[in-house]
Amino acid sequence: MLEIFNVSRHHTNSAIAKAVKSLSQYGISSVVQDRFIDFLQNQDERFLFHVNPHLIADRLQLAEREALNLLVVALKEGIVSLNWDIQCPKCLRVDLALEKLGDIKTTHTCPCLDCRHTHESDADRQVRVAFSIDNRLRSLSPEANDPAFRDRIDAHYGVVSGHRLLTLQMFRELFPRETIPPNESLLIRQVTILFTDLAGSTSLYNEKGDPQAYSLVRQHFNFLFAIVDEHNGAVIKTIGDAIMATFTSSDDGVKAAIAMQAKMRDFNRSFASENQQLILKVGVHTGPCICVNLNDRSDYFGTTVNTAARVQGLSKGNDIVFTASSRSQSFAIEDIDGYIYEESSVILKGLSDPISVLRMIAK
Numbered sequence: 467m468l469e470i471f472n473v474s475r476h477h478t479n480s481a482i483a484k485a486v487k488s489l490s491q492y493g494i495s496s497v498v499q500d501r502f503i504d505f506l507q508n509q510d511e512r513f514l515f516h517v518n519p520h521l522i523a524d525r526l527q528l529a530e531r532e533a534l535n536l537l538v539v540a541l542k543e544g545i546v547s548l549n550w551d552i553q554c555p556k557c558l559r560v561d562l563a564l565e566k567l568g569d570i571k572t573t574h575t576c577p578c579l580d581c582r583h584t585h586e587s588d589a590d591r592q593v594r595v596a597f598s599i600d601n602r603l604r605s606l607s608p609e610a611n612d613p614a615f616r617d618r619i620d621a622h623y624g625v626v627s628g629h630r631l632l633t634l635q636m637f638r639e640l641f642p643r644e645t646i647p648p649n650e651s652l653l654i655r656q657v658t659i660l661f662t663d664l665a666g667s668t669s670l671y672n673e674k675g676d677p678q679a680y681s682l683v684r685q686h687f688n689f690l691f692a693i694v695d696e697h698n699g700a701v702i703k704t705i706g707d708a709i710m711a712t713f714t715s716s717d718d719g720v721k722a723a724i725a726m727q728a729k730m731r732d733f734n735r736s737f738a739s740e741n742q743q744l745i746l747k748v749g750v751h752t753g754p755c756i757c758v759n760l761n762d763r764s765d766y767f768g769t770t771v772n773t774a775a776r777v778q779g780l781s782k783g784n785d786i787v788f789t790a791s792s793r794s795q796s797f798a799i800e801d802i803d804g805y806i807y808e809e810s811s812v813i814l815k816g817l818s819d820p821i822s823v824l825r826m827i828a829k
């Protein structure tokens with residue numbers, strides 16, 4: 467018996483090692499691969515069933531974003547499965563029955579027979595993501611499902627919300643069509659939305675001709691996408707020369723906007739004349755919205771999105787306009803070198819009340 471067990475264990479271990487080594491194609495370093503192999507081969511089964519990504523980040527010594535990127539590429543390669551779990555706000559039990567994002571509906575009813583509470587599927591508070599080892603790689607015994615163990619881990623590390631995974635660029639890139647069902651919506655309590663656009667792009671296209679102008683626009687898209695990703699955000703879509711990106715934290719959104727304008731200044735230094743330069747306009751706003759399925763992709767709708775677009779419309783170029791709702795909690799914007807500030811109160815089209823906006827203008 468022991469021999470059969472050892473043979474099967476050996477087979478599982480080599481399958482895990484082979485699968486994880488395939489992650490080199492995504493740029494996962496061999497050091498991280500080795501730690502991940504050790505984790506998947508040797509951890510107690512409870513660590514491999516609906517496990518909190520923060521626990522994996524801790525064990526593999528990775529930042530949250532690095533761990534989520536690793537898990538998403540591992541999902542793509544069939545090493546792990548992704549679990550969209552929903553916690554009932556009344557009895558606090560977690561429903562593990564949903565197998566994919568496409569199973570989430572606008573409202574959720576707690577499966578506990580003594581609760582049956584119906585609540586909104588709130589992507590910030592109730593919906594959380596977890597990962598399990600794919601059962602084709604290692605099958606787990608029923609003991610792997612230990613709710614008390616998971617509760618202790620979640621209390622210690624904090625959960626990763628569904629909203630956070632929807633805001634991971636790697637997830638959107640590898641699973642562009644993974645979204646909620648049509649006609650359903652997911653409540654997002656707080657999202658920071660950043661819109662950019664290029665000023666005077668019509669004259670740029672006129673002056674340089676379409677292919678050369680588009681090549682410049684393409685280059686600017688490439689670095690804006692990279693900056694959004696580095697700041698824990700995701701590009702939801704491009705609209706002409708504009709992008710719409712989302713962040714779970716307003717600090718990340720404002721820092722991304724500052725990094726974008728710094729990068730634009732470097733980019734523009736390579737041009738001989740001023741009329742060849744790309745002028746970036748940026749607006750940032752924070753508030754609640756809904757995530758919906760539009761043409762089989764996740765998109766965001768609501769007053770917050772419309773307001774963010776109008777705030778971007780207040781930007782004149784080489785500046786950043788953001789609302790009081792996006793004002794940083796953790797760093798003083800006034801301390802950032804190279805900018806002067808204007809604060810004003812404006813009434814945006816379609817809104818009845820004035821809102822306070824801050825404009826950072828590069829000196």
Ligand SMILES: [Zn+2]
Pocket residue numbers: 554555556557558559576577578581582583
């Ligand atoms: Zn319940």
